[in-house]
Amino acid sequence: MTEKYNWREYYEHHKNREPREELTQLLDVMRRERGSFEDMSALEIGAGNMIETKALLDAGFGHVTATDITDLAENMAASLQMDVNDFANDVERLEFLKVSHEELPDHLQAESLDLVVAYLSLQFVNPEGFQRLWQSLVQAVKPGGRITLDLIGDHDGWAKETLADESVRYKDMNFHSREEVERLLAGFEQVQVIEDDSDGKTSDGVAKHWHIFHIQAQKPTDA
Ligand SMILES: C[S@@+](CC[C@H](N)C(=O)[O-])C[C@H]1O[C@@H](n2cnc3c(N)ncnc32)[C@H](O)[C@@H]1O
Numbered sequence: 001m002t003e004k005y006n007w008r009e010y011y012e013h014h015k016n017r018e019p020r021e022e023l024t025q026l027l028d029v030m031r032r033e034r035g036s037f038e039d040m041s042a043l044e045i046g047a048g049n050m051i052e053t054k055a056l057l058d059a060g061f062g063h064v065t066a067t068d069i070t071d072l073a074e075n076m077a078a079s080l081q082m083d084v085n086d087f088a089n090d091v092e093r094l095e096f097l098k099v100s101h102e103e104l105p106d107h108l109q110a111e112s113l114d115l116v117v118a119y120l121s122l123q124f125v126n127p128e129g130f131q132r133l134w135q136s137l138v139q140a141v142k143p144g145g146r147i148t149l150d151l152i153g154d155h156d157g158w159a160k161e162t163l164a165d166e167s168v169r170y171k172d173m174n175f176h177s178r179e180e181v182e183r184l185l186a187g188f189e190q191v192q193v194i195e196d197d198s199d200g201k202t203s204d205g206v207a208k209h210w211h212i213f214h215i216q217a218q219k220p221t222d223a
Helices: 007-014 021-034 051-059 071-084 127-140 157-164 178-184
Strands: 041-045 063-067 094-097 113-118 141-152 189-201 207-218
Touching: 007 071, 021 051, 021 113, 021 141, 021 207, 041 051, 051 063, 051 071, 051 113, 071 094, 113 127, 127 141, 157 207, 178 189, 178 207
Parallel strands: 041 063, 041 113, 063 094, 113 141
Antiparallel strands: 141 207, 189 207
């Protein structure tokens, strides 16, 4: 699916931005609760140019796994690994998996993650692949662990184009109604869903209707 999108332009456009505010705010909350991230593991899915992955490493996470399918992301991860991994002592703070969303469930272990981050990426898998990925993610979060991610809504311009013409490239994506989002989050607590349903632009300046659910949630400690 990579060849359908020009990720180079997207990465170029985003290269100097700050880490997303929803992540930095959540890290502040977690830091107040837990003190240090040293013993914690995080996963960023579809990490792109690694801005949020770097924020997790800077915050002090003991282990961060970043996934993506592009060579560019792999190269950026390799240079970040040179900074944070202690190769002499076999200490791997950053692990990069060049795996697709479809393949990721095979790499996830139950109750292994304190935090899952996935901004503007989980939509790039077909609905069946998404359901499998979601189930494996829910299982991979530790009791008390958190998720911070976006899902794309069914009013989104891409969803409308997909419905109108099955042959368009967006048919490999998944879209969700508000009710579906609530169902997906049924096993979580401290759920926060901010719904953005508004006209805007893509990062390359094309007009587009966006329908995004910005989600944060925590798995119950007794899950
Ligand atoms: C819109 S970018 C978002 C990047 C980053 N998370 C951010 O917020 O800037 C989507 C990312 O998902 C990756 N991606 C797209 N489809 C994928 C798939 N099926 N499996 C894994 N990664 C995928 C792309 O390579 C790209 O880096």
